[in-house]
Amino acid sequence: xxxxxxxxxxxxxxxxxxxxxxxxxxxxxxxxxxxxxxxxxxxxxxxxxxxxxxxxxxxxxxxxxxxxxxxxxxxxxxxxxxxxxxxxxxxxxxxxxxxxxxxxxxxxxxxxxxxxxxxxxxxxxxxxxxxxxxxxxxxxxxxxxxxxxxxxxx
Amino acid sequence: xxxxxxxxxxxxxxxxxxxxxxxxxxxxxxxxxxxxxxxxxxxxxxxxxxxxxxxxxxxxxxxxxxxxxxxxxxxxxxxxxxxxxxxxxxxxxxxxxxxxxxxxxxxxxxxxxxxxxxxxxxxxxxxxxxxxxxxxxxxxxxxxxxxxxxxxxx
DNA sequence: CCCAATCACTTGTACCTACAAGTGACGACC
DNA sequence: GGTCGTCACTTGTAGGTACAAGTGATTGGG
Numbered sequence: 001x002x003x004x005x006x007x008x009x010x011x012x013x014x015x016x017x018x019x020x021x022x023x024x025x026x027x028x029x030x031x032x033x034x035x036x037x038x039x040x041x042x043x044x045x046x047x048x049x050x051x052x053x054x055x056x057x058x059x060x061x062x063x064x065x066x067x068x069x070x071x072x073x074x075x076x077x078x079x080x081x082x083x084x085x086x087x088x089x090x091x092x093x094x095x096x097x098x099x100x101x102x103x104x105x106x107x108x109x110x111x112x113x114x115x116x117x118x119x120x121x122x123x124x125x126x127x128x129x130x131x132x133x134x135x136x137x138x139x140x141x142x143x144x145x146x147x148x149x150x151x152x153x154x
Numbered sequence: 155x156x157x158x159x160x161x162x163x164x165x166x167x168x169x170x171x172x173x174x175x176x177x178x179x180x181x182x183x184x185x186x187x188x189x190x191x192x193x194x195x196x197x198x199x200x201x202x203x204x205x206x207x208x209x210x211x212x213x214x215x216x217x218x219x220x221x222x223x224x225x226x227x228x229x230x231x232x233x234x235x236x237x238x239x240x241x242x243x244x245x246x247x248x249x250x251x252x253x254x255x256x257x258x259x260x261x262x263x264x265x266x267x268x269x270x271x272x273x274x275x276x277x278x279x280x281x282x283x284x285x286x287x288x289x290x291x292x293x294x295x296x297x298x299x300x301x302x303x304x305x306x307x308x
Numbered sequence: 309c310c311c312a313a314t315c316a317c318t319t320g321t322a323c324c325t326a327c328a329a330g331t332g333a334c335g336a337c338c
Numbered sequence: 339g340g341t342c343g344t345c346a347c348t349t350g351t352a353g354g355t356a357c358a359a360g361t362g363a364t365t366g367g368g
Binding site: 215217 | 345
Binding site for chain 2: 002003004006007008009010011012013014015016017018034057111112113114115116118119123124125126127128129130131132133134135136137138139144
């Protein structure tokens with residue numbers, strides 16, 4: 001009965017914790033980090049703006065502003081797509097790649113501290129199943145988790 | 155291993171769903187709704203700004219702005235606290251109380267649709283335990299869940 | 309071909325949130 | 339009983355996000 005209220009409370013608090021850690025340690029929004037992380041995992045570390053927006057659950061205007069700021073900081077570069085003149089490719093620069101590599105450990109540690117370590121191994125397993133079930137409703141196409149891509153490759 | 159990534163995805167998506175539904179159906183931010191809901195559950199539907207800020211995980215400046223806007227809409231009233239000249243009491247007006255009563259069902263239905271119905275009864279039970287464990291890290295004083303108050307009363 | 313519709317993105321404006329500084333009230337100490 | 343420090347809030351300013359409009363590029367039909 002009160003399960004969903006607690007979930008809402010978690011959903012309210014957790015972003016603040018993650019965001020705060022990244023802002024302090026890397027001058028990065030959690031969303032910024034997510035953008036850089038998605039790029040870092042893409043082939044050649046390049047993604048079209050539209051793809052990137054889907055993977056980060058962002059609207060295109062929002063992504064455009066964020067990428068512009070990241071570009072001003074030298075972490076990302078934009079170039080017109082050769083195959084489609086309408087599209088823009090966002091590429092992670094060397095500095096951006098370095099930023100991800102130096103930021104990721106601290107971020108993962110924060111998640112571990114506030115989530116994984118708070119749960120028993122059994123609960124972690126349960127959580128995986130629960131989050132999976134929720135994502136099937138919240139994100140049917142698996143845009144955020146990249147399930148669509150993996151399905152394409154397999 | 156990928157459990158925390160899925161949790162992060164959920165934490166990223168769920169607020170948008172809840173916020174969107176409330177904005178459409180009630181012209182209310184999820185945070186606005188949370189403020190009204192906390193007031194509606196308080197004795198006499200009155201709470202000091204500081205208490206309200208703790209219960210909604212807000213900074214005092216943020217709450218001040220939000221309450222001012224809610225006051226302009228006639229949903230909340232502010233009055234100086236009789237017992238402490240520094241404090242301000244926020245009170246839910248009759249219109250605000252009506253707003254909560256007409257908004258709550260739709261909001262609960264949304265949560266039910268996107269969370270409860272997506273899970274098996276067993277998973278709901280597991281989720282309660284997991285969220286509880288997480289909140290002990292994220293919110294040790296139980297401000298959001300009101301555990302502190304209940305502990306005081308008991 | 310050429311024109312309309314669409315697409316991919318950018319820019320501009322308004323709202324919301326975070327941080328910093330300011331105001332008035334209370335408490336404690338001398 | 340005056341003064342210093344703290345408390346509870348409010349206000350102002352900067353930064354980020356959402357929605358709406360605009361710019362080129364591409365596709366499809368006549």
